[in-house]
Amino acid sequence: MKKIFNPFTYVRKIRELIRKVIKSVKRSIRIQLITAFTACALLGLFFAKGAAPFFENANRQATIDYRSGMRDIHQQAQSVANSSVHENKLEAISDMIEMENQNLERGSRALKVLVTDESGKVVYKTKQAQEEQIDLHNTIRNAASFAINYSNGQDEFENTRKEFIAFAPITIEDKNLYMFVSGIPGGEVRYHTQEGPFPFLIGVLVFIFSFFYITKRKMKQIEAMAQGVKEIEKGNLAYRIEKKGEDEIASLTENINNMAEELMNNIEKERKLEKQKNELITNVSHDLRTPLTSVMGYLRLLRDSEYENKEQHDEYTRIAFAKSEQLKNLIEDLFEYTKLTNEQVILEKQEVCINELLEQLIEELVPQAEEHGLTFVKKFPEERAYAAVDSEKMVRVFDNLLMNAIKYSKDDGEIKVSLQRQRRDIQIVIANHSEEFTREELGSLFERFYKKDQSRSRVTEGSGLGLAIAKSIVELQGGSIRAEYEDGIIQFIVSLPIIEK
Structure with missing residues (x-):
C-alpha cells in the first residue's frame, strides 16, 4: 500500500532537530562561542555593506576617458578609407579634407588629414598640415602601435590627452596610398567610486560591540565564579555560586x-x-x-x-x-x-534467620525476666525472615535491648517482642512498660555515656555505651534503630535489610 505523504511528520522531525541543536548549544561553551563569533561576524559584514553607499561620495574620483574620442577618429578614418576603396575614387577623401578645412575655418575642432604615396610624399592634406614629406615607416609604426594599445584597452589612454593618429592603407586606381588622420581626441568625464576604510571600520566595531554584548552574560558568570572561589578561599565555605545554564561553566x-x-x-x-x-x-x-x-x-x-x-x-x-x-x-x-x-571492625556477614536468633536469646533470658515477674510475649510470623548480618554483633545488639527491657521495665509486666516482614526490610520491635521519658531524654538515648536520671531509675550501674554501640552495629550493617515512647510504653525499633528466599 502506498504511503500517504504527511507534512506534519517532517515538521515534527524538524522541530525535534531544532530542539537537539539548541540543547547541544546550551551544553557546550565551545559551540556557543563559535555561534556567537559567526553571528557577530555576519552582523558586522551586514553593517559594513549597508554603510558602504553612504560613503560613496566621499571616495568618488573623476577621470577623463579619451578612448571614446580615439575610437571616433579611428572609425572615421576607416569609414572614409573603405568608401574610397569601394568607389575606387578619391572623392570620399576629398570630402573629408574639405569638411575638416571648414571646421578649421569656423574654429571648431578639426582633424589633420594626410594622404601619401608609397614614398612618403604628401599628395593630399588639410590646411593645418605643414608636412610635404614624412617618414612613412616610422609614422605607420607609431600609428599601428596606437591601434594595438587601444584595442587592448590599456589604461594609458585614460587621463592622457595626446595626439592620436589613425592609419588606413588605400588602393585607388591601382595606386597604393596611405591615409593618416590625426587629432586631439575628445574626452569623457567618468566617475569611479572606491570602498574606503570607513565601512570596514564600522563592520569591525559592530563585530566587537556585538560580541562583547553577547558574551557579557557569560563573562559575568565567570567573574561571579572567580569571586566565589575567592570567598571560599577566605574560609567562607557557606558561600555558594549561582549556577546558570547547562554548559561546562x-x-x-x-x-x-x-x-x-x-x-x-x-x-x-x-x-x-x-x-x-x-x-x-x-x-x-x-x-x-x-x-x-x-x-x-x-x-x-x-x-x-x-x-x-x-x-x-x-x-x-x-x-x-x-x-x-x-x-x-x-x-x-x-x-x-x-x-x-x-x-x-570487619563484619563477617552471613545469612541469618532473625526468627531463630531472637527465639534463642529470649529463651536464655527467661530466668532473669522471671526474677522481676516479667513475661516475654512473642509475635513472630510463621515464615522465616533472613538478613545478611554479622550474627555475633547482632546478638550483642538484641541482648543489650532485651537486658535493658528487663532492667528498666516495671515489675510484673510484659516484654513484647515482635517481628514483621516488610517490602525491603525486617522490622523488630522490643516494647516494655517503662518510667516516663521526656522528648529530650528519648533523643539522647543513643548518645555515648547517656544514663537516665538516677533519681528516677532503679538501675544505676552500666557504662552508658550499650545503646550507642547497638546503634553503630546496626548502621554498619545497613540498618537503622530508633526509640519511641507513648502512654508509658517504650519501644525500640530495629530495621535490617531483608534477604528474599
Whole structure:
C-alpha cells in the first residue's frame, strides 16, 4: 500500500532537530562561542555593506576617458578609407579634407588629414598640415602601435590627452596610398567610486560591540565564579555560586559548590569529632574515677585491716571485685565503641534467620525476666525472615535491648517482642512498660555515656555505651534503630535489610 505523504511528520522531525541543536548549544561553551563569533561576524559584514553607499561620495574620483574620442577618429578614418576603396575614387577623401578645412575655418575642432604615396610624399592634406614629406615607416609604426594599445584597452589612454593618429592603407586606381588622420581626441568625464576604510571600520566595531554584548552574560558568570572561589578561599565555605545554564561553566560552578559543601562537611565533622573526643575524655575520666575510687577505698580498708570480722572482710572484698568487674566492662565497652566509630571492625556477614536468633536469646533470658515477674510475649510470623548480618554483633545488639527491657521495665509486666516482614526490610520491635521519658531524654538515648536520671531509675550501674554501640552495629550493617515512647510504653525499633528466599 502506498504511503500517504504527511507534512506534519517532517515538521515534527524538524522541530525535534531544532530542539537537539539548541540543547547541544546550551551544553557546550565551545559551540556557543563559535555561534556567537559567526553571528557577530555576519552582523558586522551586514553593517559594513549597508554603510558602504553612504560613503560613496566621499571616495568618488573623476577621470577623463579619451578612448571614446580615439575610437571616433579611428572609425572615421576607416569609414572614409573603405568608401574610397569601394568607389575606387578619391572623392570620399576629398570630402573629408574639405569638411575638416571648414571646421578649421569656423574654429571648431578639426582633424589633420594626410594622404601619401608609397614614398612618403604628401599628395593630399588639410590646411593645418605643414608636412610635404614624412617618414612613412616610422609614422605607420607609431600609428599601428596606437591601434594595438587601444584595442587592448590599456589604461594609458585614460587621463592622457595626446595626439592620436589613425592609419588606413588605400588602393585607388591601382595606386597604393596611405591615409593618416590625426587629432586631439575628445574626452569623457567618468566617475569611479572606491570602498574606503570607513565601512570596514564600522563592520569591525559592530563585530566587537556585538560580541562583547553577547558574551557579557557569560563573562559575568565567570567573574561571579572567580569571586566565589575567592570567598571560599577566605574560609567562607557557606558561600555558594549561582549556577546558570547547562554548559561546562555551569558544571564547573556546580563542582565548586560541591567542593565547598564537602569541605564544610569535613571541617564540621572534624570539629564534631574533636568535641566528641573531648567529651569522651571527660566522660571516661569521670566514669573510670568512680569505680576506681571505690576499689581503692575498699582495698585500703583491707590493707589496713579496718574491718571488724570476717563477714565484713568478705563484704569489702565482694564490693571491690564487683567494682572491678564494672570497671572492666566499661573499658571493654569503650574499646568496642571506639573500634565501631572508627570503622575498624570487619563484619563477617552471613545469612541469618532473625526468627531463630531472637527465639534463642529470649529463651536464655527467661530466668532473669522471671526474677522481676516479667513475661516475654512473642509475635513472630510463621515464615522465616533472613538478613545478611554479622550474627555475633547482632546478638550483642538484641541482648543489650532485651537486658535493658528487663532492667528498666516495671515489675510484673510484659516484654513484647515482635517481628514483621516488610517490602525491603525486617522490622523488630522490643516494647516494655517503662518510667516516663521526656522528648529530650528519648533523643539522647543513643548518645555515648547517656544514663537516665538516677533519681528516677532503679538501675544505676552500666557504662552508658550499650545503646550507642547497638546503634553503630546496626548502621554498619545497613540498618537503622530508633526509640519511641507513648502512654508509658517504650519501644525500640530495629530495621535490617531483608534477604528474599
